[in-house]
Amino acid sequence: MMVQTGVPPMMAKFLVRLFTSDTGSLTAAELTAGLRVSPASVSKAVRWLEERGLARRERDGRRERYVIDERVWYQAWLVSVRSMTLWADCARQGAEVFGDTSAGARLRDTGRFFEHLRRDMAQAAEHWRNLPYDRSAP
Numbered sequence: 187m188m189v190q191t192g193v194p195p196m197m198a199k200f201l202v203r204l205f206t207s208d209t210g211s212l213t214a215a216e217l218t219a220g221l222r223v224s225p226a227s228v229s230k231a232v233r234w235l236e237e238r239g240l241a242r243r244e245r246d247g248r249r250e251r252y253v254i255d256e257r258v259w260y261q262a263w264l265v266s267v268r269s270m271t272l273w274a275d276c277a278r279q280g281a282e283v284f285g286d287t288s289a290g291a292r293l294r295d296t297g298r299f300f301e302h303l304r305r306d307m308a309q310a311a312e313h314w315r316n317l318p319y320d321r322s323a324p
Contacts, residue, residue, distance in 0.1 A: 270304035
């Protein structure tokens with residue numbers, strides 16, 4: 187499912203493995219063995235996920251542990267909000283370039299569409315953030 191929604195396969199495997207671990211954190215050695223991948227693949231996946239706020243590194247003595255945030259889906263949603271902002275800004279800039287042409291009109295509509303999505307998504311994230319958080323609740 188993650189791959190179908192745009193997450194690269196290795197990053198999806200890494201995220202699922204972290205998410206389904208008991209502690210929500212694993213070492214590079216545990217990931218390498220559990221996923222049967224190279225250390226370089228783990229490094230690349232971590233970098234990709236860190237850039238998106240979906241995982242982070244923590245020192246554990248001499249080792250690094252890779253940790254998934256308890257609010258990973260909230261973080262992922264915020265990444266999507268930022269993407270909608272980029273799409274809206276790009277479309278608006280394009281509309282200015284094309285002016286009063288049919289292409290300009292399409293780009294203006296596209297900008298309004300993505301701005302509407304961005305606003306609704308940001309409101310949904312804010313609503314979720316303000317809900318009481320009880321990990322023990324089913």
